[in-house]
Amino acid sequence: MARKGDLQRKLRLGYVVFGVLMVIEIVEYVVGTGLRSGNWPYLGILAIVGAWPILRYFMHIQQLRKPKE
Amino acid sequence: MAIPQDRHVEDRPAINRLGLWLFILSDGFLFVVLLTTRFYMQGVQRPAEVNQPLGLAISIVLLLSSLFAYRGETAAAYGDVKRFRRNILVTIGLGALFLAGVVIEWAEGFHFFPPQSTAYGTVFFTLTGFHAFHVVTGLLALVIILLPGQQKRLQSGNHWGVEAMVKYWHFVDVAWVFIFPTLYLVS
């Protein structure tokens, strides 16, 4: 069984990722409501940028290549 | 003669993981189709009555539920069963809250852009409907890993079940990250 300290570190990482997601979401909202037309390219980029941390840090997509992480 | 088990060296966690990711990939294309359909049918048009603040609120709820799912899974990986249970329970609660938000939106949607007579209504209800279906199945999955039978397995250090169900839950979240701007924000 791994050490307790690791667990605390990983739990903190969760907060950081969530914070980043929150920021992206708010920016998205501001762009979406502020920019009345032609906002879709920015929203598209923001959505992709927002999906990445979830895939990487919450779903651990990198484990497909490096199983141990 | 007893057949010896598992003579082949196989890396079960890696096999399961690849299988799950492939499934998620395929399921992800379901949302790709629906999102494409939205733009094909409607371009970037959006009725003014779409409730943007509510959309933002339930997005935050879903993201928050992902955070707790992550905490639950991490705790399970470290054998901290108590913390795991607590966090997954919160996840389930937030998931249910999200569904409640969707119900409100549907009620409004039926009034402002009925699916039977407007193209936007059709795509809106299809997208949110398919997504809500995934949320419901995800909630079921989360309930399953809280069942008493699962705890024994967790204590013996095998948390694949938790990992799988939580991954699925995150996937539902990722899908929403794309659905939210597509339905509520583009114009």
Added chain:
Amino acid sequence: MSIVSLGIVRGLMSGALGAGLATGLTMLARSALGAPAWDAGQVTTIAVFVGVFFYLGGLGAFNYWLRWIAGRPDPEHASPPRPHWARYFSFDTNHKTIGVQYMVTSLLVIIIAGILQLIDRLETAQPGMQFLSTNTYNTLMSVHGISMLAAVLIGIAGMMNYVLPLMVGAKDMAFPRLNALSYWIVPPAVILLLVSLPTGGFDTGWTGYPPLSVKAPLGMQFMILAFYIVGWSSILGGVNFLTTIFKMRAPGMSLFRMPIFVWAVVATSVLQIIFTQFVGIAFLMVLLQRLLGLTYFDPNTGKVLLFQHLFWFYSHPAVYIFVLPGLGVISEVLPVFSRKPLFGYKAVAISSLGIAGGGALVWGHHMFAAGVESWLVVPFMFTTSLVAVPTGVKIFSWLATMWMGKIWLQTPMLFAISAIAVFLIGGITGVPQGIVPVDLYLTDTYWIVGHFHATLFGGFVFPAMAAIYFWFPKVTGRLMGERLGKLHWGLMTAGFLTTYMPMFWLGLNGMRRRVADYDPAMGLGPGNVVVTVGGFLIALSMLLFFINLTVSLRRGAPAPANPWGAHTLEWQVSSPPPEENFAAPPKVVGPPYGYGAPTAVHAVLSPEDDAGRKQG
């Protein structure tokens, strides 16, 4: 043992119960909401979904998962039931059982769908209406088409299931229970396809375009549900195959030591898991529009062409799903019976992926006459011309493999050769269809029918026959009758040519497809008679095949482990293979097709083998 203890019997009983319950409850709910209790569409749809769930439950498909949920031990393989044949009617997780189940189901569906079209051919042999109504004609034709495509999907799953784990040296598939589930949802789909006949049928052809399919009778809905279920079987199968190939290969089997068939399965599975969702959603949209009145395809608020785009975005790649495994079989059979390595192994391996990738970019060639945006047309013409290239790579490789080989004309080889020739006809007739001005003339004529039957016979039917004759000894431990086999081959090839060659001529002379009647003044009568005669020749050859199959199964000579002297792994174990395929993981030491070189070895099964090889 009593018949009720068979999984399938319990499944069907429980499924009927579930469907009945769902019907009752839905009607109650509807009247509680103040609607009329009976609404054929909504009630039957719910009954179908619930029925399938109950059926799976009765079958025992969920037992493993329920045990897992309860936290009890959940071994992947229960001990097979007695008597031996009973396992084929139960939820059995061994990939060899499942392979046989798929293959037999596929053959059954082929018989049914074939008979439907023979009836139609009798009608169209002469101008004028003989004994069918136009509606019956259309329904039979439509059910024929969609059932045959289901049969092809089921058939390739059969070949892949039986052979693939053996070929990569695994003891089973990556997810045996999921594998069994993927098979067992197929029988309800077959039943639904048949149910569509007495419930009004549907007159849309296999493509089911709206708005016609939105208005078609109830039968349409059963077809949609059936195809949706087969689609999920296909997706889950694809996930399973890819995982097996990427995670369970025997030590030493690098990517470029995999037999070509395995490469073909990779390409097929990728197409299956990605594209099937598109057609699934397209059909679901039709269903939702029918049941709930959503407006996807409504000309005023929706987009009619949406369906065609989604449908062909799947269905063009799908034609490669149908043929890639068959082309893989040809690449397996040819080297064995030419006693030469496969020519250009790497190019052939990559070409499967090339076909899969290119196939994703050409769907528009089915819509040249549909009124798509004009700027879309030329790019699709261009990409369509390009997809012929990777297919050409395969054809050249096959010819070069046979060239100067020691050709051994056993039945599998004969079928493989026919397959190449017929597939070539299909490919070549496809190219003019890809040229817009030519296609505007050819589209919706018998030319198209000739084209795609040539590709499907060359890419699936003939290779599937080659596969059955090739692997029958491995599956059953008995040799298949050669003399009847050669007769079957001759008759089938002749039958194919008689049926489909006149179609090109008919199409050029104005014979429309999907019509029950045509103008006698066009002079198309004689051509149509030939087509009908050819159809019956094919049926006769199939009859010979089934006779051969049953006789060989009972009285065929016992087969050795490796009757053809082949190198790939499935031939290195006994016939039929042991329950868990290999006693220990085999070790792959060389390329798969080292024919002609006396010392070439693909794999060794046990350490003693290995030691012997190093000394010798």
